[in-house]
Amino acid sequence: MFELIDVNKTYPAAPEDVQVLRQINLKVETAESISIMGPSGSGKTTLLNLIGGLDKPTSGKVLLNQMNLGSLRNGELARVRNNRIGFVFQLHYLLPQCTVLENVLLPTLASRKSDIEKDSDRKRAVELLEKTDMKQYCHSLPGQLSGGQRQRVAVVRALVNRPHILLADEPTGSLDADTAGQLTDLLLELNQSESVALVIATHSKKLANKAQRQFQLDHQGLSEL
Template identity: 45%
Template sequence: MLNLSDIRKSYWQGPEEVEILKGINLSISKGEYVSIMGPSGSGKSTLMNIIGCLDKPSKGIYRLNDRNVGEMKDYQLADLRNETIGFVFQNFNLMPKLSALQNVELPLIYSKVDRATRREKALEALKKVGLEDRVSFKPSELSGGQKQRVAVARALVTNADFLLADEPTGALDTQNSEQIMELFSELNNEGKTIIIITHEQEVADYTKRKIILRDGFITKDEVEEKVYA
């Protein structure tokens, strides 16, 4: 599904060029459940931005569904993100004045899906995450765990090729964190590809493949087969 070949990313800090990613080689296939871990400064956020087509590498080739991301224009990247990637963020990124249903519908509005189809798909996505009884609630009326479930539903509604979750439990308590990770495990068991960026070992332990970054390099890439009932 996605392949990164000798990916390097540098930024200028004044007169000095600082290399954040130093030759990342990584392939992720359809149906995988992957965590990318690393301490602060390891490059995991930079790698997430490249995987999510939010940034381009300085060097190397990133191919997503056989398309060279580095050669794409900004409007093409925007379309690719909306069609291919379902984002889940630490702080939910919900629109405060919209209901749960309307928040989930947003990606479909950008894709110019008709109103009736939007509503049907959004209701289906909210049902999948167990929030069919909260469709009219606004974010201020939802718990942290419920907000993140809305965010997951929004990521699912376009039938994206994979979910990319950035510290998805960072704003949640232990119980809600476990529920969200169990939801991700259920979705993966149904065939959804999931990539999670995290610094928490407890979160990574839910995934079937763990990738460790340190100082811009992948230092460990291990697979552990897990089956969740």
């Protein structure tokens, strides 16, 4: 489904460049869930950004369904990102002036659509909000929700275009332990019911253990636990 082959990532810096990722090899199948643990600065965000096509490796390949993301032109890459990949971050990045439903529908607005397609997007959005117990907040503003509820909306927004991969970068980083556990459970439920591959970067061993496979990232590379 997606695969990293001999991926290296170096950032330019003075006095010398910093190599953040070294010879990373990883293969993840449809609807698998994996967690990536590692201390701050170990390169988790860098790795997720490469998988999601937000950034390019210094060397090596990132393949999504056999397609090399590095060979796509910017327009194509943006389309792949919007349709195939969902992102959830530590901070929800919901637009404060838009309702929950409007926020969730944002990723569907990237391409011109017929009224039938717009109706189907709206139906999809409402269904996901129902699945995540957020339907009753459709018309609320993000400011009226708790931190955990906002993250659930961010998860729904990430899934609205039926992505093949859901990348969650410390999604529970700003939540208390109970809420963090609930959000992780929800991510894993959706991973199964939506058949979306799930990659969670987290500091928490307890949360990481909920994924099917666990990886540790450090200066030596990525190793499966």
